[in-house]
Amino acid sequence: MELSDYLLTPFYLGFFYAIAYAIRPAVTNKYTKQYFIPAFSAKIVGGLALGILYHTIYAGDTNNYFHHASIIYDAFGKSFSAGLHLIYTDGTLTPDIAPYASQMGWFGADSKEYFVIRVAAVFAILGFNTYMVTTVCFAVLSFSGMWVMYITFAKIRPQVYKELAIAVFFLPSVFFWGSGLLKDSLCIGSLGWLFYAFYRGAIEKKNILRCLIVGVLAAKVIASMKVYILLAFVPPSALWVFNENTERIKSGAVRMVARPLFLVIGMTVAIYAMSSIAAADARFNIEKIGAQSKLTADYLQGVSKQENGSGYNIGEQDGTLGGMAKLAPQAIVVALFRPFIWEARNPTMALSALEASYFFIFTLRIFWRVGFFKALRAIASSHILTLCFIFSLIFAISVGISSGNFGTLVRYKIPLMPFYLAGLYILSDITQSATARKKMSVRARPQLA
Template identity: 70%
Template sequence: MELKDLYITPFYLAIIYMLAYGLRSSVTNVYTKKYFIPALTVKVVGAIALGILYYTLYGGDTNNYYNHAGIIYHAFGDSFAAGWELVTTAGDVTPAISKYVTQMMWFGRGSNEYFVIRVAGVFALLSFCTYTVIAVLFATITFTGMWAMYMTFAKIRPQAYKELAIAVFFLPSVFFWGSGLLKDSLCIGALGWLFYAFYRGTIERKNILRCAVLGASAMGVIYAMKIYILLAFLPPALLWVFNESTQDIRNTAVRWLVKPLFLGLGGVVAAYAIVQLSAADARFNIDKIGAQSKLTADYLQQVSKAEQGSGYNIGAQDGTIGGMVKLAPQAIIVSLFRPFLWEARNPTMGLSALEATYFLYLTIRIFWRVGLFKTLSTIGRVPVLTLCFIFSLIFAISVGVSSGNFGTLVRYKIPLMPFYLAGLYILQSITVASAQPKTRQALKLRQLANA
């Protein structure tokens, strides 16, 4: 960060907020309007706070992304053609960009980090290579996907619009790690758009072509950086679509006969998608995913020990998928409900511990009040709950097994956090509503429908 951050950033913030206030009425209703500006603000604050923390204490990825973006910025200054080639290159080194490429440790085919650098390079050109402005622009484009996620959840279960705002926007870990100049922010923003595209295009069956383009673009963004998010999201998303499709069949007998067919077809499509996605990236090949997870976990545990960090051990890995399955229960617990309060070693871990404690409290409270069997039957009966919890559990297993320390885990797990908490809030809303008088429910539904 430099002196220019102090006098250039307010100018860009003024433009962003002017646009936000201008667009707010077209993307909100009377109930959600009040969350639009606060939600954007926490994203902006999170992006700036992350930059300050990394600049003053940690160093690391966000600084490296900024340094690489600076190289692209200077390349634009030397030759627009060279800068543009660095942004659009497929990974080939040509004479025009060779002197810049030698300064980039993350350049090349298969570099998941280089997609972030492309985006940061464009934002650097638009902001005089000002770190804070680049971070704020990352927060802003991420916010668009998060708002699309929130509006989708709110449309599915409008009775819980207040709680859903908390789940999507106001979890400290999500708006801190998921807002700044990092892969995580672009991925969670793209995941929000993908969730919206699935609902709008395949369940509501509106703007199908636009949603297909939007969904494909969101998948491309995630694929370029963290393909395992797609591997965890696609199967439950396709299951969600098929579950919703069977609910349109009014005849109960026909619905029960057709549902296994839809589920089987969805499983085949999901399996095909996973195989194709994993085949495109050797690190996530189905035959090698267990070994890759072991390598990642071992490396992160070594880093944690070297830095006297907060590592955890859920059991020995043998590098096979079977070994990962054996560790699944421990991985779910560590991803959703840890670190425990007494395991926190620093302020960021303390926030994560508070979130995990709240997740544990809300989960136990719902299961206790509603009952285990009724809770599970409700999850199986309501398609969006099936999506939220299956995605959360799959993702929890993948990051819980492979992370190895809480510092890394808190970043890796942010895609599951809005879905898990939203699932809990929707489940709570449904079970509470079932105990209310029907006239009261009908009145509230009419009020929300007219919003």
Template identity: 75%
Template sequence: MAIIYIIAYQIRSSVTNKYTVRYFIPALTVKIIGAIALGILYHTLYGGDTNNYYRHASIIYHAFGDSFSAGFELVTTSGDVTPAIKQYTDRMWWFGRGSNEYFVIRVAGVFALLSFNTYTVIAVLFAVITFSGMWVMYMTFAKIRPQVYKELAIAVFFLPSVFFWGSGLLKDSLCMGALGWLFYTFYRGAIERRNILRCAILGSAAVAVILSMKVYILLAFMPPALLWVFNESTSKIKSTVVRWIAKPIFLSVGLMVAGYAFVQISAADARFNIDKIGAQSKLTADYLQGVSNKEQGSGYNIGEQDGTLGGMAKLAPQALVVALFRPFIWEARNPTMALSALEASYFIILTLRILWRVGILKTLTAISTTPVLTLCFVFSLVFAISVGISSGNFGTLVRYKIPLMPFYLSGLYILQSITLSAKSLGNRSSFRVADNSPQMARTSFN
């Protein structure tokens, strides 16, 4: 802990400014607290994934002790079992080419070497690398809309579900960190067009990390992210005539590229092939609903699935509500569900308040004309529908949905700021003017 905080204080000045510096150490601290708290909860009450990751990492740690080459092969293997590692892989039920869990085990195995195989230190190191991605996500949002940097800190760092489930020794932590880096590289490299080579390398690494564990995050994020880039490109064209001519062209190209990305990513994992998504969703939901029957009524039912894309589309409205706004307060059955219910209640209140104060039409106009809002809400809604349909269990849903929560809440805060600024200026065109106001120039972020 001392080493981590010494490094954090040393680098803080180079990754913050006078507005964000106050959040750097507190944000890191809540990530560490979340990682330790999750370990305590799983070790004392739940059991489950994080304990299994640790057991597998321990096998790699002891393999390094027996033979450095065997340990190194376990970390770098492509899934082939050789005589040098067979005695270890026989004890690792998550080992294999088709295992999405083994990437976590590789990382945990390396961290085990740095911690003398101590669970808490491994979990804290997971929190630290996750925090790096969350911090660049926050700085990107804050640069886009610095007027709400305080609210954005809440959205990215201080939601209980995000820093609890997204900090410890789990797949969710690495995916959250990688998603933050991917968001940053899109903005820095594709929109600002700065450090393009570095952003390409970092972005490719982030894609590889997510692809190794949860490909459906990429399926939901890449199409709106590419659309975001094309929308930003057209918005920078000064000539109104040229912009109106170019926009349909950019939009068409963006949709084609996004569709191609969707097909290529889904092809990388047979479970998410377009023809099989509906069937896979039904299989997952049926399994998790069966589990929930043993977990004190934590399940939910939004309707019968038939295993087709059409069937999923019919359930989309219910799935959207359950992922964004449930569990309701009266549905909470344990402390973790109660925290999730409080967050969902806040989402409901903030969403309704914006719709009431701004109006549905102006809200939709702001979302459609502000590229970052298009990204935030399209990604959040698509992701919410997918996890809402496939979960069937509030306990699982609260983990599955954490990638959308910073984007949805950040989108709400940015939307509220832009629409209220536009309302005070008294014209619709001020949705874009507000982003370039003198106030923003004075508070710009580097």
């Protein structure tokens, strides 16, 4: 790290903490207030820890992102218009930016990495081209989305607000990989804002225009880097909105008529959204998803062999959707419950293994206590649980099949982790509450002498 990291980072941290304390009363209540600063601190610590490890000891994408951002920063110093052009470029090489673009392997409007570089360049300008300050800015941006994700879950099921804080903020993999100068930080933060926009605008029917703008912007940010997150999230979200709105129709007759109408409208919107999302990236055209997944998995497995041993194999892929469907059960297991403890090869994998073990034990405990079919009925009858588990399973299949090694899987799966664990906590509370009500009902029955 440079001297500027040590000199400037404490001042920026003080500035952001001052803002956090100032806005806390406006974005918390008496229950959630206690988690605001600890959650904010976890994001900061996660971002700084990742930066220290990968910017000073290891190599990785975070270094490359900052290197590219530094080139844009230097461009601003020589020509403000050239620097601005590099941020807003459509990928066309012009004489003013050509000298800088030639130094950037990820240059280009269609480059998923270049979107991160644009954001990093803005933060580099605000932080005088200091890596740690840029990292802190990414952590703060990510936290904003994670916080609205949390308060949305807490509104839906306030009985488990403590457990939901753990699910959203305090999973080590999530606050480590989701806080630094990486795609993952921007994606999980934007996913939080998209979740909030769906609930606030389409279900609560409040600030609809603002939520529409927020949702569209969040979706665009995600699509600029990892469009497959949207492909997994949009369909269950549309189903969630459909179920919530039809449930609120008081008249049974009207609800019976409205349900198929709303379902057709929802499916039409979802299909249009999915086709638009897929059209934005040819790799995710429905006919090409299987082939792309095989290509990605083969590449990552090759990398893992070179890196000595973090790969896994769930079966041979043939590049078709049918082939992906056959591997779906193994993909779900590997994404949710692996690596196992004995498969960990480094500290970050060890943390992921502990999380996966907790997921497995907690899942097994709930389904064993409640009963498999009763748990499924509880999930089907709760719209938020339907969203959490459908999204988690779809996402688990996609990353479990395409990752190929645990090193990348740890990062790729973090968007599903808050939703899956939140779903488990809510399911546990719902089933326990139902059992308690049943026992009270039995006790309240009059006893015949």
